[in-house]
Amino acid sequence: MTTLYGSMHSRANRCAWMLKELGIDFHHESTNFLDGSTHSPEFLQINPNGRIPALEDQGFTLFESLAINLYLAKKAGGELAPQNLQEDAFMMQWTIWAITEIEKPLLLASANNLLFAPESRNVEEFNLAVKKLSRPWDVLNKHLENKEYILGDRFSAADLNVAAVMTLVPTANIDISAWPNMQAWLHKCLERPAADDWKHVNFTIPRPDTHLGMLAMFV
Amino acid sequence: MTTLYGSMHSRANRCAWMLKELGIDFHHESTNFLDGSTHSPEFLQINPNGRIPALEDQGFTLFESLAINLYLAKKAGGELAPQNLQEDAFMMQWTIWAITEIEKPLLLASANNLLFAPESRNVEEFNLAVKKLSRPWDVLNKHLENKEYILGDRFSAADLNVAAVMTLVPTANIDISAWPNMQAWLHKCLERPAADDWKHVNFTIPRPDTHLGMLAMFV
Incomplete structure (x- = not known):
């Protein structure tokens, strides 16, 4: 089981x-x-x-x-799995990259666009987060220039993991139209029938009272 | 090449x-x-x-x-590599765990114990970081209770990756004596002849001027 x-x-x-x-x-x-x-x-x-x-x-x-x-x-096994050592390496690379480059700044952007109560959102923090995100998003957008998916022409665990880290983009209404290849790819991934559960996510985060509390939330 | x-x-x-x-x-x-x-x-x-x-x-x-x-x-191949699918999964698990649970709070602890100039260190930030670290360190310490290494009795890529994330412990003089199994394991890993390069790392970080700057450093 x-x-x-x-x-x-x-x-x-x-x-x-x-x-x-x-x-x-x-x-x-x-x-x-x-x-x-x-x-x-x-x-x-x-x-x-x-x-x-x-x-x-x-x-x-x-x-x-x-x-x-x-x-x-x-x-x-099958199409989602790596077919060889190099695909295995790419799947680890992109998975770790999503964690180290995207996860935390996307949470900060989302907190200040939706998850915090309106009166406790901070536009400077939002802008800082988007500025950080623009760096990895430029990389992914360029990577997807002539590719349907991260490894090429098939949907794989690399797409699923990276897109799963990015579900807050639609949930928190983050505008990614400046990265059109990435936007089209993300939409394609998140609209797969199997991906359905992220759509029901609905939560808010209370803003920490202090600067130390904010730091604690993100380290 | x-x-x-x-x-x-x-x-x-x-x-x-x-x-x-x-x-x-x-x-x-x-x-x-x-x-x-x-x-x-x-x-x-x-x-x-x-x-x-x-x-x-x-x-x-x-x-x-x-x-x-x-x-x-x-x-x-060989002893450092996974021997089967479950070992492969454990190596990914502990590698990702080290990134998500240890890397950022250890950098915050290290900044406030050594990397920032003495006059710009903050004991509250240091304590916050150690409090966050105590949670994953309790887990690793308990995991190593009756084991020499993370996967059992041989040194593998799981140990290397987790220990490599923790080189700031000795570099920044973070006291981990409250986690004796982990302390003994880390020492054993980092004293391997092949690990030598981390010992030459020597750098300082200027403390950001603002709270926003501190947040930017860690998201």
């Missing part, structure tokens, strides 16, 4: 996307941090970090959403 | 460690951002992000230091 732990309002929706792309039947436990269930003794046996998502696949447990996705794709 | 691009004062030392562990002869280009060489047209062909390190391996180019290391280990 394959069990995915984590409310679909969390990054668990990234793994649900992969499971659905692969046609894997899975049991879903909507563990979440609001009711403390991510820190129950039972769940800490699954993920000692007390974070969601986590995967249990016939007794094998794994955490980190994007690592789970690469594992699932490779285990299933 | 295998070429590693990037000054050894940068994260290129992570890849030099892997190359030396594997006994791979490589050419080293000490590309760095101080003289603008990371943004030369030639280098942008290697890494369009204008960042170091980058690898060129017989015409195949790759960026993101920890993805480069997993690629090199897998290509070489």
Whole structure:
């Protein structure tokens, strides 16, 4: 049996996307941090970090959403999986790149465009975040100039992982029309039927009261 | 030919460690951002992000230091490489975990313990960073309770990547004696002869003037 732990309002929706792309039947436990269930003794046996998502696949447990996705794709084989060592390397490269270049500044941009209450949004922080994002987004936009997908002409785990990091773009109404290749690619990825769960994500973040609190949110 | 691009004062030392562990002869280009060489047209062909390190391996180019290391280990085979799909998944999991849980708070702790000039260090920021680090460090310390290395009894790419993210612990004199298993493991990893380059890293960071600047440094 394959069990995915984590409310679909969390990054668990990234793994649900992969499971659905692969046609894997899975049991879903909507563990979440609001009711403390991510820190129950039972769940800490699954993920000692007390974070969601986590995967249990016939007794094998794994955490980190994007690592789970690469594992699932490779285990299933097929088009989403790497076909050789170089594709495997590219999938790791783009996955890690999305985490290090996009995830945090996109959260800051999203907080100041939608997730914080209107009166506590800060345009300087928003502009700073978009400025940081423009660097990796220029790279991805150029990379996609003559390609349908990140590895070329087929949708793979590299697209799924990078696009899954970018679901806040439509959720928080971030304008990416300055990066047309990337915009078209993101739309194509996020409109796949298997990707559906991200659309139901709906949450707000209270703005921390202090500068130290803001720093704490992002380190 | 295998070429590693990037000054050894940068994260290129992570890849030099892997190359030396594997006994791979490589050419080293000490590309760095101080003289603008990371943004030369030639280098942008290697890494369009204008960042170091980058690898060129017989015409195949790759960026993101920890993805480069997993690629090199897998290509070489042997003890550092995953022996099966589950080990491959664990190597991705712990690599991504080190980036998402450790890298940024460790930089904040290090900045306020050593890298910022003494008069611009902030003890509240240091304490905040250590508090954040205590969570993943508790996890790693417990994971290593009855194990020599992350995967069990052999040193692998998982250890190399996680330890490579933690070189700032000794560099910036961060006290980790509260996590004795982790401390012993880190010492064992970083004292390997192939790991030598991190010891020569010596740099300071000017503290940003504003709260916005501090936030920009960490998102």
